[in-house]
Amino acid sequence: MTTTASALTIHDASRRSGLSEPTLRYYEQVGLIGPIARDPHSGHRRYGETDLDTIQALACLRAMGVGIDDMRTYQANRARGRAAAGEQRDLLLRHAERVQREIATLEVHLDYLRSKAELWNTRDLADAAAEAEAHRAVEAILPRLQEVL
Known part of the structure; x- marks a missing residue:
C-alpha cells in the first residue's frame, strides 16, 4: 500500500x-x-x-x-x-512462443489476403493470363491456410 x-x-x-x-x-x-x-x-x-x-x-x-x-x-x-x-523466464518464454505462433498465423492470413487482392486486381484489368497465375498463387497458399485454421 x-x-x-x-x-x-x-x-x-x-x-x-x-x-x-x-x-x-x-x-x-x-x-x-x-x-x-x-x-x-x-x-x-x-x-x-x-x-x-x-x-x-x-x-x-x-x-x-x-x-x-x-x-x-x-x-x-x-x-x-x-x-x-x-x-519467470519460463512463463515469459511460453508466451513468447504463443505470440510467435500467432505471428506465423497472421503472416499466412496476410499472404492469402494479398494473393486474393491480386487475383481480383487481374480480373479488374481483364488480364486472363495474369488472372490464371494469380489463381495458382492463391491455390498454393490454401494448404498453409488450412494448417493455421
Missing part, C-alpha cells in the same frame, strides 16, 4: 496505464494489485508510483494476451525476485 502526497486517482492511474477503471478495480479485487491506499476523507483509491509500476507491467502482459492466472504467477514470481527467475 502506497500513501504518498503525489498519489494518483483511479482516473489518473487508468489514463497513465491504459487500463480502464473497472479493470483496475477488478485487478485489486482478484489480488493482482494492492491493496490500494484510500483517501482518509473520501475513501477514494490513491495509487502511488509503486502501484503504477505494477499496473503498467500488468497492462503490458494483458496487451500480449497473458491471462489472469499467469498474471498472478508473474506477480508472485516478481515478489520472490531472483529465487523465481527461472520460473
Whole structure:
C-alpha cells in the first residue's frame, strides 16, 4: 500500500496505464494489485508510483494476451525476485512462443489476403493470363491456410 502526497486517482492511474477503471478495480479485487491506499476523507483509491509500476507491467502482459492466472504467477514470481527467475523466464518464454505462433498465423492470413487482392486486381484489368497465375498463387497458399485454421 502506497500513501504518498503525489498519489494518483483511479482516473489518473487508468489514463497513465491504459487500463480502464473497472479493470483496475477488478485487478485489486482478484489480488493482482494492492491493496490500494484510500483517501482518509473520501475513501477514494490513491495509487502511488509503486502501484503504477505494477499496473503498467500488468497492462503490458494483458496487451500480449497473458491471462489472469499467469498474471498472478508473474506477480508472485516478481515478489520472490531472483529465487523465481527461472520460473519467470519460463512463463515469459511460453508466451513468447504463443505470440510467435500467432505471428506465423497472421503472416499466412496476410499472404492469402494479398494473393486474393491480386487475383481480383487481374480480373479488374481483364488480364486472363495474369488472372490464371494469380489463381495458382492463391491455390498454393490454401494448404498453409488450412494448417493455421
